[in-house]
Amino acid sequence: MATIKDVAKLSETSVGTVSRYLNGYPIKTVNKEKIKEAIKCLNFSINSIARGLKTNKTFTVGILIPKLANLFSTSVIEGMDQVFDAFGYSILVCDSKNSLEKEKEKLKLFKDKLVDGIILMPVNNSEQHIREIQESGMPIVLMDRLVNNLQCDGVVSDNVNGAYQAVEAIINRGHRRIAIIAGPQNIYPAQERLEGYLRALKDYNIEVDHNLIYEAELTREGGYQGITSFCVMDEPPTAIFTSNDETTIGAYKAILERGLVIGEDISLFGYDQTELCQMVRPQISVVIQPLETIGRRSAEILISRMKGNYTGFPIVNRLKTEIVVTDSVKTVS
Amino acid sequence: MATIKDVAKLSETSVGTVSRYLNGYPIKTVNKEKIKEAIKCLNFSINSIARGLKTNKTFTVGILIPKLANLFSTSVIEGMDQVFDAFGYSILVCDSKNSLEKEKEKLKLFKDKLVDGIILMPVNNSEQHIREIQESGMPIVLMDRLVNNLQCDGVVSDNVNGAYQAVEAIINRGHRRIAIIAGPQNIYPAQERLEGYLRALKDYNIEVDHNLIYEAELTREGGYQGITSFCVMDEPPTAIFTSNDETTIGAYKAILERGLVIGEDISLFGYDQTELCQMVRPQISVVIQPLETIGRRSAEILISRMKGNYTGFPIVNRLKTEIVVTDSVKTVS
DNA sequence: TTGTATGCGTTATCAC
DNA sequence: GTGATAACGCATACAA
Numbered sequence: 001m002a003t004i005k006d007v008a009k010l011s012e013t014s015v016g017t018v019s020r021y022l023n024g025y026p027i028k029t030v031n032k033e034k035i036k037e038a039i040k041c042l043n044f045s046i047n048s049i050a051r052g053l054k055t056n057k058t059f060t061v062g063i064l065i066p067k068l069a070n071l072f073s074t075s076v077i078e079g080m081d082q083v084f085d086a087f088g089y090s091i092l093v094c095d096s097k098n099s100l101e102k103e104k105e106k107l108k109l110f111k112d113k114l115v116d117g118i119i120l121m122p123v124n125n126s127e128q129h130i131r132e133i134q135e136s137g138m139p140i141v142l143m144d145r146l147v148n149n150l151q152c153d154g155v156v157s158d159n160v161n162g163a164y165q166a167v168e169a170i171i172n173r174g175h176r177r178i179a180i181i182a183g184p185q186n187i188y189p190a191q192e193r194l195e196g197y198l199r200a201l202k203d204y205n206i207e208v209d210h211n212l213i214y215e216a217e218l219t220r221e222g223g224y225q226g227i228t229s230f231c232v233m234d235e236p237p238t239a240i241f242t243s244n245d246e247t248t249i250g251a252y253k254a255i256l257e258r259g260l261v262i263g264e265d266i267s268l269f270g271y272d273q274t275e276l277c278q279m280v281r282p283q284i285s286v287v288i289q290p291l292e293t294i295g296r297r298s299a300e301i302l303i304s305r306m307k308g309n310y311t312g313f314p315i316v317n318r319l320k321t322e323i324v325v326t327d328s329v330k331t332v333s
Numbered sequence: 334m335a336t337i338k339d340v341a342k343l344s345e346t347s348v349g350t351v352s353r354y355l356n357g358y359p360i361k362t363v364n365k366e367k368i369k370e371a372i373k374c375l376n377f378s379i380n381s382i383a384r385g386l387k388t389n390k391t392f393t394v395g396i397l398i399p400k401l402a403n404l405f406s407t408s409v410i411e412g413m414d415q416v417f418d419a420f421g422y423s424i425l426v427c428d429s430k431n432s433l434e435k436e437k438e439k440l441k442l443f444k445d446k447l448v449d450g451i452i453l454m455p456v457n458n459s460e461q462h463i464r465e466i467q468e469s470g471m472p473i474v475l476m477d478r479l480v481n482n483l484q485c486d487g488v489v490s491d492n493v494n495g496a497y498q499a500v501e502a503i504i505n506r507g508h509r510r511i512a513i514i515a516g517p518q519n520i521y522p523a524q525e526r527l528e529g530y531l532r533a534l535k536d537y538n539i540e541v542d543h544n545l546i547y548e549a550e551l552t553r554e555g556g557y558q559g560i561t562s563f564c565v566m567d568e569p570p571t572a573i574f575t576s577n578d579e580t581t582i583g584a585y586k587a588i589l590e591r592g593l594v595i596g597e598d599i600s601l602f603g604y605d606q607t608e609l610c611q612m613v614r615p616q617i618s619v620v621i622q623p624l625e626t627i628g629r630r631s632a633e634i635l636i637s638r639m640k641g642n643y644t645g646f647p648i649v650n651r652l653k654t655e656i657v658v659t660d661s662v663k664t665v666s
Numbered sequence: 667t668t669g670t671a672t673g674c675g676t677t678a679t680c681a682c
Numbered sequence: 683g684t685g686a687t688a689a690c691g692c693a694t695a696c697a698a
Contacts, residue, residue, distance in 0.1 A: 014669045047445045050691035053674050074402035093426040112380045347685040383675035386690045
């Protein structure tokens, strides 16, 4: 790779002049031409990393996600990418594989002058390593999951209401034994969705049966196991609410394998509108989060922070969800 | 952020000594203790980017994909990540959004000492920019898509046979008017899959009807439009073969919306086993690519190249596919 | 306007 | 073993 030095030599100027040319400062027209020529000739282009070492700006942002391989993550990332792209930022995506260790590791990599800012969907409620990022002066915004004991910018969806509306819709169709496949309670949206479930039951005077609360990992296996556990009960639930896209898919699969008919033998209300939920018959009722908007808003906040605008810290955007109710929830009398 | 210089000062040694400690060279025990102490005290950790500037090694690899948001991409990436992780490499994922311009741009970013090697799923058959990467000495391996006029390491699946077997299975169930939703013919696997289709027809003495070949973008819209176009024909096909995961989903959607019953009114054979294909009834017949293996093999080749082992260049791995035939293909007599 | 010198955080090469 | 010091590729203050 040709460097700025090579360009200086070939154009018979100096590195200073070349650098000034590259950064748009005024230089003599003669030199400009010679430098242009040399750059083309050497196929030179600027090394943005080395530049970042000096300027502390790389025009790159890091995105760290606990699991890349699902609709939620990739949709949100697409939303972010739109915005970042429009503002001239490149994105670098990393997967923490649901491991706090990996999360710390990748965050460290980002901090090493690799990126100008970070969007993080944290693995869980741990806060110390995030706080260190903040103290280092690197802008960071949380996405989808806030962290309980941390002041930090963030964009989340209104999980409590999302879950509440779902459970309410189930109740309105006449169900009383409503189960939830909840997520780990050290994860923020999982907490909130369980809270929404509980609140709805309370508002409609339905007593909570703790056997109907299955705390699972937010994975397909988690959803699958949840169904399995409910189905062997003496008095199984008539309707089941799942807490995210993956548990919904897992639950669907388990129900299918047991030969049960959704909307007849058992009712299902999921979270996040995957293709599966839309294309299967009956369609699955779901809470829909504005995934791309979550991505876009996170990006917008981060950009404003990277520009040095720290007004209103911490900004927490809580975006509204919608529900789609289908025949996957049976109307009972 | 504390630097090596701060550590040297606090531990009353020199940057040289600290660096040697950090890199595992022998140093006096007294100093070792003092340095350890200082590192802990300052919460220092090494800046891998600055180090990379000097050593030309960052233990990071770049992965560039034309579209992140689908099963294919994320599954393959998971496979890679397993291997890279085991070898101590971090991965950085970028999306070229199906744009050659973006592909060049991101490749440039990678080349700027950001990564030690690259895995690329190219947008199309353009080769010049890839050749420049090779000439710069940066190892690169192509994934899923080879490039026609380029010598380069690569891992692909056996698309010709995959498509052949699918079409053969359709023929064996008695179909004669078999359509294909093919991809753009400047994309390698799309070429190969069309070739497999043609070859199967030829081997079974079925004349090619060019109206039954719909060249679409490899997107949901592409698949959707393909179906739409076939359905308005005077003599529509009885079976349709789609070229990738996205066109399969789009085709499925279009068929659903038209109220046609798969396996009755029309037969469908897809590519890539998404959740949708498995969970819908009847299940969709598909060609299954070994996604994670594609990822793992690409990673293994890249690692060996990054270690300086260039034997057998160019290595091209062509992995076998499997087919699953279901009642989505009607048996006609 | 221009070139030179210095520094970003690290490693590597020296003498010592 | 150790401590200065020169690189890595670039930006920038400064003197010219």
